[in-house]
Amino acid sequence: MPRIGLNQRSVVREAARLADEVGADRLTLAALAGRLGVALPSLYKHVRGADALAQKLSALATAELADELTAAVAGRADGEALRAVAAAYRAYAHRHPGRYPASQRVPDPTDPEHVAAGERAVGAIRATLRGYGLDGDDALDATRMLRSTLHGFVSLEAAGGFGLPRAVDASFDSLVAALDGAFRSWPRGERP
Amino acid sequence: MPRIGLNQRSVVREAARLADEVGADRLTLAALAGRLGVALPSLYKHVRGADALAQKLSALATAELADELTAAVAGRADGEALRAVAAAYRAYAHRHPGRYPASQRVPDPTDPEHVAAGERAVGAIRATLRGYGLDGDDALDATRMLRSTLHGFVSLEAAGGFGLPRAVDASFDSLVAALDGAFRSWPRGERP
DNA sequence: GGCGTTAGCTAATTCTCTTAGCTTTACGGT
C-alpha cells in the first residue's frame, strides 16, 4: 500500500476545491477520500472528523477572503476603496461558491489562525470605512452594516433569491453607491 | 394500532416547532416522528421525503414572515413603515431561529402557495419603499438592497458573527436609520 | 540495519433516509 503523502493542509485544500464543485453542504468525507485516492477512514489521520474539517475549511476560506479584501483596499480610499472591496467580496463569493458559505462560520476560538483570519477580514472592512470619518460606535455600526449588506446580497444571489438574474450587476452597483452615500451622511452619535 | 390523525399540515407545523428548538439543520425525520408519536416511515404518508418536508417548511415560514411584514407595513409610510418592517423582520428571525433560515429557500415553482407567499413577502418589502418615490429599476434595486441588508444582518447575528452581542440592538437601529437616509437620497436613474 | 512513528487499510457500529409490502382503521355507498 503506497503512501500518498497527505497532510492536513492538502486534505483541506482538496476539500475546498470539492466544496466549490459540489456545494458546501454536499461535501462528504467519502467523496473527498475518493478524490484523494485513499479510503475514507484514512482521512481521520489528518482531521478529527467532518465537523473539524468544516472548521478548517472555514479558516482557509476566511483567510483567502481576508487576503483579497486587504488587497482591494490597499492604496485606495473613500468611495474607491468601498467599490473595490465590495467588488472583491462579491467576486470571491462567485469564484468560490463552496468556500464562501464556509467562510461565514464563526471562527473557532481554539484555532489561532482562524481567529486571526477573521480579524483580518473584519479589519479590511473597517479600513474601507476609515476615510468616511466614522469612529467609536459609528464605525462599529457602519462596519456591521457593510458586512450585513455584502453578505446578504451575495447570499441571496447565490441562493437564486433574486428571480431573474437580469440586472443583478446593476443592482449591486446601485447598492454600493447607496452605501457610499449612507456612509458619507451617516446619522451620527445619537447614542449614549 | 390507533390512528393519530396526522396530515401534512400538522406534520409540517410540528417540524417547524422542532426546527425552532434544535435548529433547521438538525431537524431529522426520526426526531420528528418520535415527537409525533409515530414510526419514522409513517411520515412518508404525508410528505414525500426529507427534502419535500424542508420545502413545505420553507413555504410555511415564508407565509408567516410575509404575514408579519404585511401587518407591519399596513397603515404606515416612509421611515415609520421602514422601521416597523425592519423590526418585524428581525423579530421573526429571533422568535423562529429554525423557521427563518428555511424561509430563505427559493420557492418551489410547483407549489403555488409557496410561490404566492414569496411574492407576498417581497411585496411587503416593496410596499415599504413606496413612500420614497422610487420606481422602475430604482425600486427594484432598493428592494434588493433592503432585503440584502435585513437578511445579512439577521443571518450574521444568528450565526454569532458580531462578536460581543452587547450593542447589536443599537447597531440595528443605526442600520435602519442609514437605510432611511439612503432611500431618501437614492442615487437615481444612472442606468440605461 | 533496527526500531519507533504514523499513514493507510479492513471491519464493524451507529444514524439517517428511503422503499417495499403488510395490516387495520375509517369512511362512503348501497
Next chain:
DNA sequence: ACCGTAAAGCTAAGAGAATTAGCTAACGCC
C-alpha cells in the same frame, strides 16, 4: 347495518454517511 376501498400506520430491509477499533506496512532517524 354492511362491505369495499383508500389510506394511515406498522415492520423489515437496504443504501449512504460518520465514526471507532485495531491491524499492517512504509518512512525517517539513529
